[in-house]
Amino acid sequence: MSLLTALARLLIFPGILFAVPAAWLFLWVERKSVAMMQGRIGPPFMQPFFDFVKLLGKGTPTRMGIAGSLMRAWPLIAVSTAAGAVGLLPVLPSSGGFQGDLILLLALLEMPSICIIAAGFTSRSIFGEIGSVREAVLSVSYNVVFLLAIISVAASQHTFRLEALAQAPSTPLRWVGILAILICLPAKLHLNPFSLPNAEQEIYSGPMVEFAGPELAMWELAHGLEWVAATGLVATLIAPQMAFWGFSALVFVALSFGIVLLLSTLAAATARLAIDTTVRFYWQCTIIFAVLAVSSAIFMRLRS
Amino acid sequence: MKLWDRLMCYCRRRSPWLFHLNSGSCNGCDIEIVAALAPRYDAEQLGVRIEGSPRHADILCVTGPVTKNAVCAIKTVYGQVCGPKAVVAIGSCPATTNVFIDSRTLDGPLGKHIPVDVFVPGCPPRPDAIIEGVAKAAQILAERGRSAGETVAIVEQANSEVRP
Numbered sequence: 001m002s003l004l005t006a007l008a009r010l011l012i013f014p015g016i017l018f019a020v021p022a023a024w025l026f027l028w029v030e031r032k033s034v035a036m037m038q039g040r041i042g043p044p045f046m047q048p049f050f051d052f053v054k055l056l057g058k059g060t061p062t063r064m065g066i067a068g069s070l071m072r073a074w075p076l077i078a079v080s081t082a083a084g085a086v087g088l089l090p091v092l093p094s095s096g097g098f099q100g101d102l103i104l105l106l107a108l109l110e111m112p113s114i115c116i117i118a119a120g121f122t123s124r125s126i127f128g129e130i131g132s133v134r135e136a137v138l139s140v141s142y143n144v145v146f147l148l149a150i151i152s153v154a155a156s157q158h159t160f161r162l163e164a165l166a167q168a169p170s171t172p173l174r175w176v177g178i179l180a181i182l183i184c185l186p187a188k189l190h191l192n193p194f195s196l197p198n199a200e201q202e203i204y205s206g207p208m209v210e211f212a213g214p215e216l217a218m219w220e221l222a223h224g225l226e227w228v229a230a231t232g233l234v235a236t237l238i239a240p241q242m243a244f245w246g247f248s249a250l251v252f253v254a255l256s257f258g259i260v261l262l263l264s265t266l267a268a269a270t271a272r273l274a275i276d277t278t279v280r281f282y283w284q285c286t287i288i289f290a291v292l293a294v295s296s297a298i299f300m301r302l303r304s
Numbered sequence: 305m306k307l308w309d310r311l312m313c314y315c316r317r318r319s320p321w322l323f324h325l326n327s328g329s330c331n332g333c334d335i336e337i338v339a340a341l342a343p344r345y346d347a348e349q350l351g352v353r354i355e356g357s358p359r360h361a362d363i364l365c366v367t368g369p370v371t372k373n374a375v376c377a378i379k380t381v382y383g384q385v386c387g388p389k390a391v392v393a394i395g396s397c398p399a400t401t402n403v404f405i406d407s408r409t410l411d412g413p414l415g416k417h418i419p420v421d422v423f424v425p426g427c428p429p430r431p432d433a434i435i436e437g438v439a440k441a442a443q444i445l446a447e448r449g450r451s452a453g454e455t456v457a458i459v460e461q462a463n464s465e466v467r468p
Contacts, residue, residue: 060386210357210359211359213386
């Protein structure tokens with residue numbers, strides 16, 4: 001029974017069967033909201049699906065040796081880890097099965113970013129390498145805040161178990177942590193104003209510059225799954241606990257959708273920041289916020 | 305398998321990604337390409353996206369009368385676009401070298417170097433003409449690599465069903 005529950009979570013909800021259409025939906029919402037903010041009509045509803053299928057049917061340049069194998073492997077690793085992260089989200093009250101903890105979820109969430117860095121260097125394109133360096137710098141900047149915020153949420157609830165965190169009552173401290181996580185999401189999803197790694201006007205497509213066809217399709221899917229996982233993490237922290245599992249699922253989907261709208265609107269309304277400004281923003285401005293959250297969490301824990 | 309082919313054909317027509325290549329243009333056509341994507345004409349409704357890398361693109365949009373310096377770049381970039389691919393020559397310059405004909409710095413027209421699928425004449429062409437050219441190229445792209453008669457029928461049927 002527990003194995004069945006774990007498989008159902010990974011493959012059906014909130015796993016692959018839910019996550020892949022949701023990834024396409026979120027990618028469409030991102031493009032559509034940018035278009036609407038610019039006074040355009042924007043792409044049709046099925047556009048991310050059309051793009052995905054078309055990319056599957058395109059050719060790829062022949063690459064020999066270990067670099068070729070790695071170029072094929074990175075997008076697959078990114079997709080599988082992002083899908084695993086979505087499958088771990090504690091949306092439904094589980095009755096047994098594999099229950100990962102917050103540390104595993106964070107590791108899985110971080111893997112696509114590491115794959116992007118590695119992919120840029122594997123492609124041996126100068127634009128790919130610059131993109132990878134930017135991604136690495138961005139990752140070092142936002143991850144400090146992101147991890148501190150997550151730690152503050154976990155420390156205030158005295159646990160790293162996902163189930164317990166999702167069911168914990170909301171406190172002001174938890175909201176500070178959630179806000180800090182929200183500030184990191186645009187950087188994690190490469191959205192404006194932190195879209196440095198794939199800055200098209202400067203470095204073509206950054207780390208993705210040499211990828212084509214099915215490999216690029218996998219990158220697009222991995223990006224969509226990252227959307228679902230990252231917004232889903234915030235949604236599970238915000239969502240109140242429901243008695244009936246159907247309501248929990250509905251609230252999860254509605255909250256994720258709301259966060260996607262919020263982030264897309266922010267992306268459409270802002271311009272790309274330079275790399276030094278981005279690093280300064282996270283290391284100087286936001287880190288104070290995160291340190292405050294962590295220190296108060298630890299203080300409260302000592303008092304209790 | 306037939307269903308997959310039909311789906312692929314439809315998706316290729318609905319998702320043309322462009323790579324814009326300037327081969328010595330005066331910038332007139334380049335501005336019109338940007339205008340085609342801007343709010344007034346909004347080519348994204350057809351799924352059009354300008355891509356940063358030729359590896360991602362399906363359709364190569366070439367502007368300019370093809371200077372001698374640009375020939376090598378055009379051939380390289382054409383080789384970098386993965387198949388199936390189509391080429392759209394935007395403006396009168398890549399079609400005929402326009403007013404620059406007989407210039408000693410030119411090695412045009414474009415058709416001498418790479419196969420061109422659609423010509424969009426004009427100096428510069430209007431954005432709606434560019435969008436029509438791209439839509440035709442997307443249709444050619446959908447037909448490419450399939451048995452001709454069957455695919456033409458599929459595309460015509462798809463056209464009659466949905467007109468974005």
